[in-house]
Amino acid sequence: MTEEPHRNATRRADADAGQALWQSCLEQLAQDLPVQQFNTWIRPIVAQVSADFSRITLYVANRFTLDWVRAQYAGRIAALLQNLQGDQPITLELALAQRAPAVRRAAPAPPAAAAPTNPAHAGAAVAEAALPPPVASEDSARAVLRNRLNAALTFDTLIEGTANRMARAAALHVASMPGQHYNPLFIYGGVGLGKTHLMNAVGNRLLADRPEARVLYIHAEQFVSDVVKAYQRKTFEDFKDRYHSLDLLLIDDVQFFANKDRTQEEFFNAFEALLAKKSHIVMTSDTYPKGLADIHARLVSRFDSGLTVAMEPPELEMRVAILINKARAEGTEMAEEVAFFVAKNVRSNVRELEGALRKVMAYARFNRKEISIQLAREALRDLLSIQNRQISVDNIQKTVADFYKIKMADMYSKKRPASIARPRQIAMYLAKELTQKSLPEIGELFGGRDHTTVLHAVRKIGAERQQVTELNQQLHVLEQTLKG
């Protein structure tokens, strides 16, 4: 045998062994996953195994599938491959199909990208190949439409609590029966409370159930820019085709439409067209529809014509659950007492909670220490000192008194008219929410009142906040002012 055919034969044998490895993995996945999931996401994958078995590249058809497979299955696939492969470390890479070489050729592996190792993946690493520009080989309009959803933001990763219960239930309903009830669904709340996450979860769930559905997630600013482009390039027909043909439109932060008359008009047209064909619209905003400034009245009334739900700042137990879950997703177990400590000190929103968690984990890694309350205290030193400096009961009393135009002295007085008693109850509620003080301590600072009086105020305002939009808005404003 000359050298060349011999080399070719060796390559073929390697390639066959590589495919056998992937085949075994596929068989296992077929057993583990529901048939529909396996057929939709796993079966179409083309795998390429490097000659030394150190790297497996999975080629998928488009960016959306890539994100989805990475978020939902990459960890499981990597762990399975590692199991089949034994001790030798293996790196899993995801790439778009247009880069795939013919499957059965044992081409050399692409240059190794630095692959971040995820401890949750049983020693195997998952990397994403450098991606070429958007897929040209398939229904490109659809691929672009789907690309904007973030596949990692699903109902499974969204922790439920009192703060988001209603919004989550409504979103789940929309995802399972789009176009029927709650159309449009209008979700509002402060920054970092999970509005974008929830909205993406609706899109991801619908696409998992109906992969052919035309779903678009878009930020309102992007919509504005699309309108401008359609004007400049005189491509309104394309614009209309794009927006009016959707099954589900998810549009984030509609407060950005303020003062943009032409955009509002185009959005109104899209809105009417979509509703007429029973497509669903989900919107988010930082305020409830009637609180929106500089948006045409006819649009505001359309926004409010389905279901409007608020997302509230997460309560303590929810913050604890979020921390424990997010830490676990990063391969770290966080003790409940530590999670309580962090959650008590970071109250404003989930994004800040995530930031605090990242700090604590990085601090533990750098210092090679276990995560404990003491370590969390050190890691969050700056944040804690800013908070302690800014939010005192005294500060809360002053701010609330100013806001409701009563005297500071009325916070401690025994006077009972509603115009004074109510702001006082609101201040007590905020003192409990925003400081570490106990009920008796708060009572003391409000003119020596009993702790049951404080508890009554905290419960009453907390419950009313869920029901009365105006009070909720006022509390948001006060909270933002106090947090600086």
Ligand SMILES: Nc1ncnc2c1ncn2[C@@H]1O[C@H](COP(=O)(O)OP(=O)(O)OP(=O)(O)O)[C@@H](O)[C@H]1O
């Ligand atoms: N209930 C939750 N469970 C798990 N993660 C959450 C939850 N709520 C929010 N998050 C996470 O918090 C971060 C901020 O959420 P998101 O971006 O959805 O907030 P938002 O309300 O859209 O904020 P903004 O108005 O600033 O865009 C995201 O990483 C999101 O995944």
